[in-house]
Amino acid sequence: MKSRSRFAIALTLAAVLGGWLIWTSIGGSLETYTSPSGLVTTSDGTTYRLNGTVAPGSPEDAAERAQTAEGLRFVVRDKEDASVTVPVVYRGNVPDAFKDGREIVVTGRMENGVFQADRGTLITLCPSKFMEEQAKQGKEMPADHSAKGTAGT
Amino acid sequence: MTLAGRAALLLAFAAALYAVGAALYSRRKGKREYLASAERGVWAVFAATTTAIVVMWALLLGNRFDVADVAGYSNTTLGWNYKITALWGSQAGSLLLWMWILSIVAVLVVVTNRRRNRQLMPVVVAVLMGTAVFFTSVLSFVTSPFATVSPVLEDGRGLNPLLQNAYMQSHPPLLYIGYVGLSVPFAFAIAALVTRRLDSTWITSVRRWIILSWMFLTVGIVLGSRWAYEELGWGGYWAWDPVENAALMPWLVATAFLHSVMVQERRGMLRIWNMVLVIMTFTLALFGTFLTRSGILSSVHAFGESTLGPYFLGFIIVILVGSFALLFSRMSLLRSENSLESYISREAVFLYNNLLLVGLAFAVFWGTMFPVLTEAVQGERITVGQGFFNQVAAPIGIALLFLTGVGPMISWRKASPRELRRRFAGPLVVATIAIIPAVYFAQEGGAWWAAAAIVLGAFTLACIVSEFWRGMKVRHQLGGVSWPGALGQLFTRNRRRYGGYVVHVGVVSIIVAIACQGAFSTQGDLALRTGQTGEVAGYQFTNDGGTRSKDDHKMSVGVALGVSEGGNRFATLNPGVDVFTAQQQRSSEVAVDTSPFRDVYVVLVGLTPDGLARISVFINPMMMWIWVGGLLMLVGSLIAVWPSRRTQGVAVPSPAGADGRVPE
Numbered sequence: 001m002k003s004r005s006r007f008a009i010a011l012t013l014a015a016v017l018g019g020w021l022i023w024t025s026i027g028g029s030l031e032t033y034t035s036p037s038g039l040v041t042t043s044d045g046t047t048y049r050l051n052g053t054v055a056p057g058s059p060e061d062a063a064e065r066a067q068t069a070e071g072l073r074f075v076v077r078d079k080e081d082a083s084v085t086v087p088v089v090y091r092g093n094v095p096d097a098f099k100d101g102r103e104i105v106v107t108g109r110m111e112n113g114v115f116q117a118d119r120g121t122l123i124t125l126c127p128s129k130f131m132e133e134q135a136k137q138g139k140e141m142p143a144d145h146s147a148k149g150t151a152g153t
Numbered sequence: 154m155t156l157a158g159r160a161a162l163l164l165a166f167a168a169a170l171y172a173v174g175a176a177l178y179s180r181r182k183g184k185r186e187y188l189a190s191a192e193r194g195v196w197a198v199f200a201a202t203t204t205a206i207v208v209m210w211a212l213l214l215g216n217r218f219d220v221a222d223v224a225g226y227s228n229t230t231l232g233w234n235y236k237i238t239a240l241w242g243s244q245a246g247s248l249l250l251w252m253w254i255l256s257i258v259a260v261l262v263v264v265t266n267r268r269r270n271r272q273l274m275p276v277v278v279a280v281l282m283g284t285a286v287f288f289t290s291v292l293s294f295v296t297s298p299f300a301t302v303s304p305v306l307e308d309g310r311g312l313n314p315l316l317q318n319a320y321m322q323s324h325p326p327l328l329y330i331g332y333v334g335l336s337v338p339f340a341f342a343i344a345a346l347v348t349r350r351l352d353s354t355w356i357t358s359v360r361r362w363i364i365l366s367w368m369f370l371t372v373g374i375v376l377g378s379r380w381a382y383e384e385l386g387w388g389g390y391w392a393w394d395p396v397e398n399a400a401l402m403p404w405l406v407a408t409a410f411l412h413s414v415m416v417q418e419r420r421g422m423l424r425i426w427n428m429v430l431v432i433m434t435f436t437l438a439l440f441g442t443f444l445t446r447s448g449i450l451s452s453v454h455a456f457g458e459s460t461l462g463p464y465f466l467g468f469i470i471v472i473l474v475g476s477f478a479l480l481f482s483r484m485s486l487l488r489s490e491n492s493l494e495s496y497i498s499r500e501a502v503f504l505y506n507n508l509l510l511v512g513l514a515f516a517v518f519w520g521t522m523f524p525v526l527t528e529a530v531q532g533e534r535i536t537v538g539q540g541f542f543n544q545v546a547a548p549i550g551i552a553l554l555f556l557t558g559v560g561p562m563i564s565w566r567k568a569s570p571r572e573l574r575r576r577f578a579g580p581l582v583v584a585t586i587a588i589i590p591a592v593y594f595a596q597e598g599g600a601w602w603a604a605a606a607i608v609l610g611a612f613t614l615a616c617i618v619s620e621f622w623r624g625m626k627v628r629h630q631l632g633g634v635s636w637p638g639a640l641g642q643l644f645t646r647n648r649r650r651y652g653g654y655v656v657h658v659g660v661v662s663i664i665v666a667i668a669c670q671g672a673f674s675t676q677g678d679l680a681l682r683t684g685q686t687g688e689v690a691g692y693q694f695t696n697d698g699g700t701r702s703k704d705d706h707k708m709s710v711g712v713a714l715g716v717s718e719g720g721n722r723f724a725t726l727n728p729g730v731d732v733f734t735a736q737q738q739r740s741s742e743v744a745v746d747t748s749p750f751r752d753v754y755v756v757l758v759g760l761t762p763d764g765l766a767r768i769s770v771f772i773n774p775m776m777m778w779i780w781v782g783g784l785l786m787l788v789g790s791l792i793a794v795w796p797s798r799r800t801q802g803v804a805v806p807s808p809a810g811a812d813g814r815v816p817e
Contacts, residue, residue, distance in 0.1 A: 033534030064759035
């Protein structure tokens with residue numbers, strides 16, 4: 001029995017240690033997922049993961065612009081309400097699937113009405129075309145199509 | 154033709170339903186003959202599902218664009234080999250593939266157990282076919298691969314260019330074989346619980362299935378990373394994307410299971426724990442498919458709107474609740490035969506390894522599901538960045554690396570201090586020597602995790618080498634066998650053990666490579682006109698001129714880059730970009746120069762008409778060893794499961810076969 005209680009203590013200790021590790025790690029990496037409609041009022045330095053579609057008129061040479069000092073400027077449009085948009089400035093790797101109308105997620109902060117994206121955080125979702133119509137009928141996008149464009153380190 | 158496909162799936166559904174019924178009925182007294190009938194039902198399911206998938210392939214090859222999944226994922230210009238693999242581009246198609254693999258697996262189980270495990274088989278068949286009932290009903294009533302569209306399109310939308318490569322042709326089926334293979338140990342575990350035959354028979358019966366499924370999962374994950382590395386063009390290979398996590402979670406728990414069954418076989422311990430692990434593994438395999446297919450990751454609302462999501466979730470809950478209720482009712486039969494005698498023993502190390510692996514799986518689960526949970530509770534999606542995953546995985550990975558070396562060297566029950574000193578002296582010396590270069594490297598970037606990985610990697614490698622050395626020495630000195638002969642004998646006489654060591658070498662290779670890449674990779678952007686030279690991390694890149702070409706499908710640009718180091722030109726890389734006209738989509742063709750110590754990875758971002766090439770350069774140290782490690786894990790697993798000649802000749806009498814009934 002003595003070894004049993006010792007075992008229980010060891011197990012609890014492991015669980016506490018694991019929980020602590022998760023807790024401390026999660027603290028520093030939280031980002032609020034939002035759409036342009038959720039953003040318009042805020043300019044408070046919170047880190048957001050902005051989700052929406054690329055509004056028409058994004059530059060043809062997006063990838064090249066994102067490497068210049070000025071950065072890539074484009075507009076993100078709300079998926080539900082097309083009248084709500086947010087301008088975004090981004091630098092870093094641009095996924096191949098990036099183009100007008102594509103759903104994207106990008107991490108950053110609002111500064112003076114412009115969404116300043118963190119370097120290399122732009123990712124595109126679901127480049128498969130046909131499912132867009134089907135999504136309305138309650139079908140889903142195959143997620144393994146989501147092109148990853150996040151930087152490694 | 155779509156009608157034939159739908160009919161075949163309905164037939165498969167009916168046959169699976171019948172097989173479940175007949176298998177369960179055969180457990181009644183005097184109804185044994187129904188088991189043979191249930192097993193014929195399994196064959197019928199296989200035949201019907203095969204028909205369905207062949208019909209689907211015929212539709213894809215025949216450019217039948219009235220079928221939604223053909224129109225959405227294929228077009229006339231697509232090569233025939235991609236038409237075949239376009240099957241798993243669509244949701245319904247990938248579920249059909251899953252179902253087909255399940256039907257093959259079920260047939261294999263029936264064939265290999267014709268004379269074994271006859272008491273377990275009714276429940277095994279019922280569980281496997283119960284899963285088949287679920288998948289065939291999804292394919293028949295929720296999301297059919299044979300759904301048609303109107304108006305019919307002139308041409309299909311084509312397959313996403315990102316999926317047009319060998320990795321995406323092989324990666325999904327390999328993962329699915331792994332996932333589905335894990336249903337076999339699950340089915341045997343449930344059968345053991347139901348029939349109260351809770352000795353180690355069920356574990357020995359499924360040992361090969363566990364290793365093989367694990368092997369397919371491993372190869373599937375490594376190929377998926379390789380795809381991300383070569384096709385997505387962002388210089389990395391793993392981004393803790395939910396889709397990746399979905400494959401990693403069952404892999405982690407399956408790895409834990411793979412090790413803890415050895416404790417049960419050897420010492421009769423951890424019997425409840427093994428049941429929990431096998432249930433978790435199978436549930437996570439289903440959960441992985443659920444995650445990627447239900448839309449729950451984009452939002453809870455999308456999940457609510459989808460029909461497949463709740464259906465899948467319901468099935469997972471039924472499996473979980475049912476299995477755990479059954480486990481609970483059999484708890485008294487699952488007492489450990491032995492108790493842990495020492496915290497420094499083989500079984501204790503296995504226990505630590507299990508805790509770490511399951512802990513990591515839990516953390517990954519937590520991080521993946523965090524946005525879903527916060528949205529459900531607070532109405533706001535809070536996501537967890539990659540930093541979280543890296544921060545949790547690094548210490549756990551390092552600890553696992555250490556255990557990989559230590560575990561096989563410690564004896565069962567209780568290790569004596571004398572034995573520990575003798576066995577670990579050599580590896581400790583090696584580790585101490587490795588501290589010098591490790592610290593030197595780590596000081597540059599303050600990358601202490603990488604330094605720890607290098608030191609422990611050296612230590613673990615030394616442990617494995619000394620294990621081989623010990624085995625060979627015994628055979629050489631006592632058996633008078635030549636040294637190479639002794640090495641060969643180790644593999645032929647004890648495949649599982651030494652195959653496992655080869656897998657471990659692969660693990661060391663991968664963990665050290667991941668740590669080095671994470672800590673020491675560098676990235677730089679260059680804008681070069683023809684003839685200009687730029688430098689990133691000590692490498693010089695010269696623009697030797699661009700090329701442009703255009704054909705029916707795509708427009709391509711490329712640039713020739715001379716790469717040199719210290720004036721010595723060692724490679725010419727040709728990165729490019731294709732723009733596919735049908736989809737108006739870009740596809741970067743990265744160029745990589747690989748050497749044992751580093752990859753020079755170049756992406757062409759753009760080429761202006763006046764010849765200005767913008768390129769992204771990534772210097773990734775040790776990258777090659779991730780792929781080498783994957784290969785070693787494959788080879789090691791194959792060695793471990795390879796049928797050995799000695800045991801083949803000896804029929805292993807299973808208690809189940811002892812009742813004398815040989816079917817058919």
